[in-house]
Amino acid sequence: MELKQSVLIDLNFKQILKECAKFSHSKKTTERILQIYPSSKKLEIYNKLNKTDCLLSSLYSGESIPIEIFPEIQSIFTTLQIKGNPLDENQFKNLYKILEISTNLKSTLSKSSFNSLKIEINSLYSNQIGKEKILKIFDDKWQISKNASPELNHIYNKIQSKEMSIDKKLSSIFEKAKNNNWLHGDNIQLLDERKVIPIKASHKRKIPGIIFGQSSSGKATYIEPIDVTEIKNQLIELELARKTEIFKILLQLSDFFRDELDLILQGYESLIQIDMFTCMAKFSKKYDCILPNFVQNNNQILIRGGKNPSLIIQNKEVIKLNFSINSENKIVLITGPNAGGKTVVLKTIGLFSIMVQSGFHIPVDEAKIPIFTKIFTDIGDRQSIENDLSTYSAHLNEISHITDQCDENTLILMDELGTGTDPDAGASLSQAIMEHMLYKKAWLIATTHLGRLKLWAQETKGIMNSRMIFNKKELMPTYEIKLGKPGSSFALEIASRMQLDKSIIKRAKELLGDKSLKVEFLLTELEHERREVHKIKSRINKQRKYIHEAEERIQQLESEAEQKYNTAEQDALDDVHKLILETRKDTEKLIHEIKSQKANTKSVKRARQKLDEKLRTVTERRRKSKKNQKTKSYKKNLLDSNVLIEGMKIKIPMFNAYGLIVQEPNNKGQLIVELNGKKLRLHQDQIIPIKDDISDEKEDLITQIDYSKPVSIQLDIRGKRIDEGIESLIDFLDGALVSGLQTVSILHGKGTGALQKAVKNYLKTQSFIASFQYAHPDSGGAGITEVTLK
Structure with a gap:
């Protein structure tokens, strides 16, 4: 990615890195964080962001990441590179620390939720056999254990035996000297790490041995008895044997790890990487950052509720930024008062872009950020004493480089465009620069005070005017941006607030005349016309919607009327049929009685035929009614199965x-x-x-949809209060059930976790919920809850 160091300085990215590095657990991690540089490779950016995100999800869920301060291994690497060189006790202590941290990390991060870090996790050096070998030869004070080898144990036993012999021999000679009154003192003394007996100078010949000194008065002579000296010499030989055996043990263990040197280095690099992404996750949590969305074809910049992290770190009051442009308006011209926040807008957008392309989450409520291949800034004083350049010349030098290098994937941030020279010339040059940017399709966000540029931008396709809002009542900027309309510099108003002499302000207004007011009037008229067109379009859409709803209501009433008619007709026929059956039953009973009374057979037969005819008539009507309904249903089913084709x-x-x-x-x-x-x-x-x-x-x-019904399988409640969010959730789930949806998702974000917890508690109480869980880290992690309905 093409990026000058001056860009990182202009946008305060180095400050972000220093703040992130405060969470590191090693000097190497700190160095690595301070060297972070943005990338323009989409896959690399996605990987970094996902690694940060999965660790952030773990932090939000309350899981601790078992990483602690770990040492450097450069000295270990240097020693193991030379065959025959053993590691010392301290180096083995540091190596064991690396092994222990790596083992704990691998155990904790091996779950599927950390798949983004799979390569780093698998590369961690956690050789269990190596750990056991180290523990076997060292005690809890990291000294070589006496039991490190059978030979070493044997040597230690001999040393102990010789030391006991020395003590026994000294005690015997000391008692003899005491009994003979040869002593000049009451105890055996230690002189230059040798145990000696203090003998009166007049009796020094009485004890055969080596004289190691005498008292300052000359009255006492310090003697190591010859018998003790012989044992002492044997002890020196044993000490040499002990050191030789320890060297052998350390070398043997070092050779084991020497064969693993590449794996150790690879594992250490992975440990640094995991520590670095953990720092980025902790930074995200501390400053309430989220994973931004990326847009296809780099055709939109969207920031909702953005807070400049550099200002937060400095404990300054931060006004949230709301900013949205697309490929139809890739150039934004920001106007407004001095110290009104124009430059902060530039820096916030630029800083967010660099952070995202470096793997950082950003402190926003919502964001869609393109991936830029180049980012240029022209902010602040570019004066160069070394190159003999004035401020304006330095700006032109920078602009020349930008215009040569920019393309459709370039973000350019320019502060105070057109200043530093004659206003008319500056405006003309600035207009030409922006026309060039339009031609190259670059993204440009610039600030200016030149009224001519505002008017030109308002009439030019592809450029959007915007202004920093100014509170005219209090004569103070609000530091909020309003897109779509240019603003005034409010120079005279601010001068008045700063208590500049009123006569000077009055004279300035006279000199200004109505030329500036005319420009402002034209801009206001254009904006007014734009709003009127928008109102007319909105009114037409409402009328169309009303007509459509009326047509739908008529169709619905017709359908309901037809259904009621068919139902009523069927009910009536069923009642008649029931009545006829009952009548026939009564008639049969009557016929039976007539027969029993030997009535006329023909009259009985005629009566029965009439009744049968009535029954057949009603039955036929009923059958035809049912057949008509079946035919309608059949036709509908036939239409459903045979005529429902793609594109219909x-x-x-x-x-x-x-x-x-x-x-x-x-x-x-x-x-x-x-x-x-x-x-x-x-x-x-x-x-x-x-x-x-x-x-x-x-x-x-x-095709206008009532979005109160679940036309989407995802509900976004980020930024809402808990009661608002739960109310929206209830409506959304009701609609999902009616629509027959099986799975839906709730986008609540991570934030403080309050809304996330409220959603979870509500879902637990609902019987129609089959299950719910956080989304996969690659799909949003703990910021999204996936719900399965029964």
């Missing part, structure tokens, strides 16, 4: 909307439809095919 226009009553079939029904009657760019899985009974001759105008109108 359909109506979805539950959403009061129209869409297209994008996947034909399967054997279960399930199909996929497209609705305003969203794909939904529905049953064929939930849709109604419509004629192809529906007008484009009507189609444009009726």
Whole structure:
């Protein structure tokens, strides 16, 4: 990625790195963090962000990451590179520390939620055999254990025996000297690490041995008896043997790790990487950062509730930034008062871009950030004494480089565009520069005070005016940005607030005349016309929606009336049929009585025929009614199974909307439809095919969806209060159940965790919830809860 160091300085990125490095657990990690540099490779950026995200999810869930301060291994590496060189006790202590931390990390991070760190986790050096070998030869004070080898144990036993012999021999000679009154003192003394007996100078010949000194008065002579000296010499030989055996043990263990040197170095590098991403995750948690979204084709910059982390670190009051532009307006011209926050907007957008492309999350409520291949800044004083450049010349030098190098994937941030020279010339040059940027399709965000540029920008396609809001009542900036409308510099108002002499301000207004006011008036008129057009469009859309809803209501009433009529007719026929059956039963009973009384057979037969005829008439009417209903149902089913084809226009009553079939029904009657760019899985009974001759105008109108119903499988409640969020969640889940959705997701963000916890507690109480869990780290982690409905 092309990026000058001056860009990192202008945007205070180094300050972010220093703050992040405060969380590190080693000097090497600190060095690595301070060397972080943004990338323009999409896959590399995604990997870094996901590694940070999975560790952040762990922190938010309350899991601790078992990493602690760990030592450098450069001296270990240097020693092991030379064959025959053993590590010393302190080096083995440091190596064991690395092994222990790596083992604990591998155990904790081996869960599927840390798949983004799989390569680093698997590379950690956690050789269990090596750990056991180290523990076997060292005691808890990191001294070589007497039991490190059988030979060493044997030597220690001999040393102990010789030391006991020395003590025994000395005690015997001391008692003899004492009994003979040869002593000049009451105890055996230690002189130059040798045990000696203090003998009166007049009796020094009485004890055969080596004289190691005498007292300052000359009255006492310090003698090591000859018998003790012989044992002492044997002890020296044993001490030499002990050191030789220890060297052998250390060398043997060092050779074991020498063969593992590449794995040790690889594991240490992975440990640094994990520590670095842990620091980035802790930074994200401390400053309430989230994982931003990326946009396809780099066609949008969106920041909602953005807070400049550099200002937060400095404990300054921060006003949240809301900023949104797309590829139709890639150039934004910001105007407004001095000290009103224009430069902060530039720096915040630039800093967010660099942070994201370096693997950092950013402190926003929501963000969509393109991936830039180049970022340029022209902020502050570029004056160069060494190159004999004035401030303006230095700016031009920088702009020349930018205009040569920029392309459609370049972000350019320019402060005070057009200043430093004659205003007319500066405005002309600035306009030409922006026209060049338009031609190159670069992203440019610039600040200016030049009214001519504001007017030109308002009339030019591809450029968006914006202003920093100024409180005219209090004569103070609010530090908030308003997109779509230019602003004033409020120079005279600010001068008044700063208590500049009123006569000077009055004269300035006279000199200013109405030229500036005319520009402001034209800009205001343009903005007014734009708002009026927007109102007219909005009114037309509302009228279209009203007409559509009226048509739908009429169709619904007609359908309900027809259904009620069919139901009433069927109920009536059923009642008649029931009555006829009962009548026939009574008639049969009557006939039986007539027969029993030997009535006329013909009259009885005629009566029965009439009754049968009535029964057949009613039955036939009833059969035809049922047949008509079955035919309607059959035709509907036939239409569902044979005519529902890809590309067909359909109506979805539950959403009061129209869409297209994008996947034909399967054997279960399930199909996929497209609705305003969203794909939904529905049953064929939930849709109604419509004629192809529906007008484009009507189609444009009726594809407006009532989003209070679950046309999406995801609910976004970030930034809402807990009560608002839960209320939205209840409505969303109700709609999901009615729509027959099986899985949905709730995007609540991580933040302080309060909204996340409230969602979790509510889901636990609902019987229609089959299960719920956090999303995979690659898909949002603990910021999204995935819900399965029964």
